[in-house]
Amino acid sequence: MSRVNLAWLYAITKYGYPPSIGDMYKAVDDAARLGFKAIELEVFGEKNLVEVEEHKKVLRDYIESKGLKVVNVAAIFPELLSADERTRERGLEYFRRTAKLATYFNALMTQTDTFTPPIEFIERKPYSTTIAFGERYRVRIPANFSWRSFWKMLVDVMKRCALIAKDHGLLLAVEPRVGETVSNSDAMLRLLDEVNEDNFGAVLDTGHLHAAKELIPLSIEKLGNKIIYVHISDNDGRDNYHWAPGKGTIDWDSVFEGLKKYGYSGYIAIDVGGPDIKDRLDDEVLIAKKFVEEMGRKHGLW
Template sequence: MFDQRIVCAFLYIISKYGYPPQAEMTTKHLEEMKALGFTSVELEGIREEHLMAVYENRHTFAEKLKSLELSVPYFCVVLPGLSSLDDQEREKQLALFEKGCEIAKLYGAKGVLDNAPLPPYQFPADIPVVRHYGEDVIASAFLPHDVSWDHVWSTLIETYRIACDIAARYGLTYHMHPAEGLLASNTDAYLYFHDAMKRDNLRFTLDTANQFAVHDNLALSMIRLKDHVDYIHISDNGGKKFEHLAVGDGKIRWDIFLETLQRVDFKGHLGLDIGGDESAVPDLDRAYRDAAEWLERDYLD
């Protein structure tokens, strides 16, 4: 079994079963991640329908986690609608967020995680159900002409302060995950957002592939964010597009990155976040096992 600091991220399940996968199959998903050799796993509640299905089955899943001796250090509560400018929609999303925190607390998680805020774009249809908002999706988005950015920013800060406070009531940290098109897609953007938020439990999930793709120097990012990062998503990237490759199949200098983790005395979790339909990973199981063995050998040993 792999060290508990090494987490099988939920992207493993998404890569096999789609986005979002069927929530009712979570017990099977847990068995699969355990069979790979993991003792720590990441779970998600993705928007209202999927999140509520997880919520309704939360006690069953908690018992399964206990029987398999699996821990869930971080639970992802994916709610892009939190950035809505509609008051009723935000209230609804915050209520869903609290249910996500309730699930996380039941699972014994340290924190909840979501993508960083999406600007209140309008799309030709509803907000697309995708993991990452790629160039084509972002290109189709627009802000209405009557929207004031000052109003957008103050509304976002108010909403996410409430979310942080909800998480704090459950004893949880609230982690922002960077991705293309979001308001905390790199180190500078997150620090700007953090300074405005003024909430001690706001954290950053460093994502090696996503940040490498936007040319955010990973070593420098880790040094600057050492007091903000408890959880890192690990996957490789070729530097030209958003992809989550097996470690060693991209251009990330892992020797420099691991040395930097030692330099800042990083003690948090490392989530293997390999795969997705945007990535060429011919043997998913092997990619996860190889990466876990590499971390144990080259970093944790």
């Protein structure tokens, strides 16, 4: 049986960010209708966290009634990397509560981001209000900004998150994302080495890495068995679009050969979406699902 699940980008694209609790139920319906047996969930911000906590039993029962398994419950709280220590502690408490939710939903892992560093973005800022791809950014570095101090704080926070996840029997995954603090596989590798917890691993996100001009098979070589989750999408190698695989320029045989080489046995999430394909979202997701299932069989992943 293939290990292909639906990423939360589908729900974000269709219902907004974050989806309301009512729309979360609709996203579950969508996943089942599209033939998936597993999904990921995401919690963004305190309001969304409280909503999911209040509805957790009904939501879990509903997910199970649709024959779906929850693979991952992502904890997306920018407070985690605030310059203010009290705000960071509040973010860590939100993360702890999300880890508790992940165990309640019988998930394998939780996930978080490294967010944008505290520099000044002129006009647009990545992922500030919604998911937008193909943007251009201009930045200004504040006079009092210290990269080394910020990195040290990032490592400390991620280590604490990894230990919280471990206490809940979970893996913790982070993905390099265009425009964020960790935006490529080398930065991810450095973070993995410095956090140095056995439950802390990387998401191989093909869309983000390809848009960052990475050679994805080489990224797999660098990260190796620290890849604990995969997000699959395609683009033209220039803009950070998230199209169905085969619609862009990624060398997919080499990607799957790399995953096979390192014995990857986790889930592969269909991470297709964005405003440019919203009007044909279901078709793109079904194309992606069929493509990944066939490539997985071709290369012996399942």
